[in-house]
Amino acid sequence: MANMGVPLHTSKHMSCMGFNRVFAIIYICAIVGLIYHHIHTLLRHSTTFISLAITMSLLISDLILAFMWCTTTSFRLCPILRQVYPENLEKILHKKDFPAIDIFICTADPYKEPPMNVVNTALSLMAYDYPPEKISVYVSDDGGSELTLFAFMEAANFAKIWLPFCRDNNVMDRCPEAYFGSESHGKVGPETEELKAMYETMKIKVENVVERGEVCPDYITNEQQRQTFNKYRTPGFTHSCHSSIIQVLIEGAKEKDKGGQSMPNLVYLSRGKNKNSPHHFKAGALNTLLRVSGIMTNAPIVLTQDCDMYSNDPQTPKRALCFISDPPARPQLGYVQFPQRYHGLNKDDIYGGEFLRLFLANPVGMDGLQGPSYVGSGCFFRRRVFFGGPTSMLQPEIQELRPDCVVEKPITSEAIIELAHHVAECNYENNTKWGSQLGFRYGSLVEDYFTGYRLQCEGWESVFCHPSRSAFLGDVPISLIDAVSQTKRWAIGLLEVGFSKYIPVVFGSRYMGHIMGLCYAHYAFWPIWSIPIVIYSFIPQIALLNGLYIFPEVTDPWFLLYVFVFLGAYAQDCYDFILFGSTFKRWWNDQRIWLIRGLSPYLFGLIEYIAKHLGIATQGFNVTSKVQDNEQSKRYDQGLMEFGVHSPMFLPLTTASIVSLFTLIIGIIQMLSMWEVEKSFAQLFIAGFGVLNSWPIYEAMILRSDKGRIPVKTTMISICLASLLYGGASLILYIMC
Numbered sequence: 001m002a003n004m005g006v007p008l009h010t011s012k013h014m015s016c017m018g019f020n021r022v023f024a025i026i027y028i029c030a031i032v033g034l035i036y037h038h039i040h041t042l043l044r045h046s047t048t049f050i051s052l053a054i055t056m057s058l059l060i061s062d063l064i065l066a067f068m069w070c071t072t073t074s075f076r077l078c079p080i081l082r083q084v085y086p087e088n089l090e091k092i093l094h095k096k097d098f099p100a101i102d103i104f105i106c107t108a109d110p111y112k113e114p115p116m117n118v119v120n121t122a123l124s125l126m127a128y129d130y131p132p133e134k135i136s137v138y139v140s141d142d143g144g145s146e147l148t149l150f151a152f153m154e155a156a157n158f159a160k161i162w163l164p165f166c167r168d169n170n171v172m173d174r175c176p177e178a179y180f181g182s183e184s185h186g187k188v189g190p191e192t193e194e195l196k197a198m199y200e201t202m203k204i205k206v207e208n209v210v211e212r213g214e215v216c217p218d219y220i221t222n223e224q225q226r227q228t229f230n231k232y233r234t235p236g237f238t239h240s241c242h243s244s245i246i247q248v249l250i251e252g253a254k255e256k257d258k259g260g261q262s263m264p265n266l267v268y269l270s271r272g273k274n275k276n277s278p279h280h281f282k283a284g285a286l287n288t289l290l291r292v293s294g295i296m297t298n299a300p301i302v303l304t305q306d307c308d309m310y311s312n313d314p315q316t317p318k319r320a321l322c323f324i325s326d327p328p329a330r331p332q333l334g335y336v337q338f339p340q341r342y343h344g345l346n347k348d349d350i351y352g353g354e355f356l357r358l359f360l361a362n363p364v365g366m367d368g369l370q371g372p373s374y375v376g377s378g379c380f381f382r383r384r385v386f387f388g389g390p391t392s393m394l395q396p397e398i399q400e401l402r403p404d405c406v407v408e409k410p411i412t413s414e415a416i417i418e419l420a421h422h423v424a425e426c427n428y429e430n431n432t433k434w435g436s437q438l439g440f441r442y443g444s445l446v447e448d449y450f451t452g453y454r455l456q457c458e459g460w461e462s463v464f465c466h467p468s469r470s471a472f473l474g475d476v477p478i479s480l481i482d483a484v485s486q487t488k489r490w491a492i493g494l495l496e497v498g499f500s501k502y503i504p505v506v507f508g509s510r511y512m513g514h515i516m517g518l519c520y521a522h523y524a525f526w527p528i529w530s531i532p533i534v535i536y537s538f539i540p541q542i543a544l545l546n547g548l549y550i551f552p553e554v555t556d557p558w559f560l561l562y563v564f565v566f567l568g569a570y571a572q573d574c575y576d577f578i579l580f581g582s583t584f585k586r587w588w589n590d591q592r593i594w595l596i597r598g599l600s601p602y603l604f605g606l607i608e609y610i611a612k613h614l615g616i617a618t619q620g621f622n623v624t625s626k627v628q629d630n631e632q633s634k635r636y637d638q639g640l641m642e643f644g645v646h647s648p649m650f651l652p653l654t655t656a657s658i659v660s661l662f663t664l665i666i667g668i669i670q671m672l673s674m675w676e677v678e679k680s681f682a683q684l685f686i687a688g689f690g691v692l693n694s695w696p697i698y699e700a701m702i703l704r705s706d707k708g709r710i711p712v713k714t715t716m717i718s719i720c721l722a723s724l725l726y727g728g729a730s731l732i733l734y735i736m737c
């Protein structure tokens with residue numbers, strides 16, 4: 001935009017857009033051809049039950065793959081890249097007119113999310129290069145743990161030195177752990193060493209407390225603190241059953257840092273819970289944060305952060321402001337989303353933890369439409385979006401929570417504290433619109449996706465901002481079981497939206513247009529990828545072992561169509577990766593993890609979702625562990641896949657890899673003895689591709705002896721399953737023919 005000649009942001013279409021559109025048309029023709037071929041085979045050549053069943057399963061697989069390809073393509077039709085110019089901000093908006101920001105940090109379990117890490121995240125955000133009196137940091141502790149509170153009491157003290165230090169030395173890494181762990185801190189001078197020692201002391205103290213599981217008496221310095229900690233020790237207090245606890249740790253208006261400047265507010269909150277009322281996991285925590293912050297500061301801008309996502313760039317709020325303070329550019333702008341990026345990924349990213357598509361490529365694609373979806377962290381919202389659509393404001397149940405209400409009393413005043421406790425109680429939401437029409441939406445384990453989707457359906461737009469220096473950096477799972485468990489939770493959450501009355505292809509398309517509807521459908525139906533992946537991992541192989549050829553011969557022109565469809569999709573996927581700055585090896589690992597997800601978390605997610613609907617099981621929000629085990633980290637850094645434990649989630653993987661290997665060996669022997677490669681080539685190729693992808697699995701089964709290898713039990717069960725599959729299939733064939 002041009003505001004008095006100085007732009008705050010600019011945008012341009014990505015140069016690949018034209019190519020993407022042309023390629024999409026060609027590829028659609030190929031898909032139509034393929035489906036025609038299947039139907040033709042089905043009607044003409046499927047004379048037996050077996051051939052009918054096989055053709056049907058291939059048809060279903062390819063229909064699902066085609067649908068998913070269409071949804072993926074909708075991200076490629078209108079990608080745009082943006083530039084922001086935060087240096088121009090103050091030419092347009094005076095610093096004193098910057099809007100206030102309420103920052104929310106969620107944590108849920110002091111043993112999976114070490115309080116010291118949460119503290120680091122909070123300190124990095126408090127140290128933003130932004131007027132401190134306009135920042136309030138609210139920490140939500142769903143773990144209801146005195147350990148977390150203790151860590152934050154320590155952090156409040158440390159902040160008084162840390163904030164002026166960052167400001168005076170113009171530090172970039174404002175997360176202490178990152179700063180002291182990097183090279184840059186050596187250059188500043190002796191005061192740094194002193195500060196580092198202080199930080200280490202705090203860290204040891206906090207880690208000590210966590211290890212003991214309680215705050216020991218010598219760490220409690222005054223009567224007020226004792227009373228606070230006693231709240232956690234009253235009889236009947238458990239992390240899932242207690243009344244709300246709110247502690248103002250820094251009252252910005254009253255306290256000054258060591259440099260004499262004002263400070264941001266820092267508020268600790270553990271919402272009330274009891275066993276009989278649902279707490280809605282993170283969405284519930286965020287809504288409580290919205291209300292408590294509404295009562296205390298009611299800033300017009302809200303930033304939500306996961307506890308591991310520390311700030312990597314102090315300019316970030318100003319970048320967000322470049323969009324928010326420029327209403328003509330996007331009149332209905334509801335939020336500015338920064339990508340989730342991670343530190344500590346291993347070189348080739350074996351678990352595809354970067355989620356390049358999810359967090360980078362796809363949002364860039366949606367940015368050219370109505371804007372990216374919300375991904376749970378690193379998102380600056382206008383508070384107003386939580387109270388109805390842009391033109392239809394919804395009233396909250398009490399006046400004080402209106403987004404335009406101005407708070408006049410200090411945050412520690414008795415009236416404010418009392419009301420804050422009241423809105424944080426577990427029964428407060430009964431008979432209100434919270435979670436259905438107000439705030440973050442309930443009903444899905446991926447509250448972020450669901451909330452963003454509902455907001456965009458209400459008419460809100462969004463913007464994707466991804467400066468070259470990552471705005472935030474978080475932790476990634478470093479073992480396969482953690483990675484697949486996380487994806488499984490997402491899969492269940494996504495299906496909860498996909499098969500609800502909000503089904504994106506219908507509901508979303510109606511309110512946002514078909515392309516946006518397809519984008520949202522892409523996520524909602526992620527888990528159904530498991531159907532074709534499972535079919536292609538077993539059927540061609542088992543068929544070949546039984547002498548059935550199910551694809552066109554190499555000399556058949558239809559074979560060329562298969563080659564085009566396969567290579568086209570893979571090559572474009574790889575091209576996208578390189579385009580977004582990744583590497584070939586990372587792409588290769590990403591396509592492997594996609595297959596693994598199809599065989600494991602998507603599949604289990606689908607099954608558990610169905611079980612839940614039949615009333616057999618329920619799923620909670622299993623927090624991803626952010627604790628680093630040294631030995632595990634070492635193996636992760638070497639790029640080894642970490643299995644280590646026996647889990648049913650691994651069985652489809654290991655079984656499929658055994659079946660593929662066996663098929664490849666038998667197939668090659670057959671080929672050498674009969675020279676009939678034309679017929680079996682496609683199936684041999686699929687088995688070979690499976691083997692290539694399964695390499696780390698064979699290694700972990702046979703070659704490795706470290707703790708991360710596949711347990712013998714898992715291998716044994718998979719061998720049995722593979723034999724059963726083969727035996728069962730042969731038996732059916734024998735009976736039917």
Ligand SMILES: O=c1ccn([C@@H]2O[C@H](COP(=O)(O)OP(=O)(O)O[C@H]3O[C@H](CO)[C@@H](O)[C@H](O)[C@H]3O)[C@@H](O)[C@H]2O)c(=O)[nH]1
Pocket residue numbers: 106107108109113140142280281282285305306307308340375376377445446447448486489490493621622623624625
């Ligand atoms: O009952 C709960 C459960 C979780 N959390 C917090 O939610 C955040 C995300 O949890 P995590 O275990 O790290 O899940 P991830 O799968 O890594 O998170 C991704 O997926 C979630 C949806 O499943 C989103 O909420 C997140 O923002 C997104 O980063 C963490 O800060 C937790 O402390 C709560 O506050 N209360």
Ligand SMILES: [Mn+2]
Pocket residue numbers: 306308474624
């Ligand atoms: Mn996380």
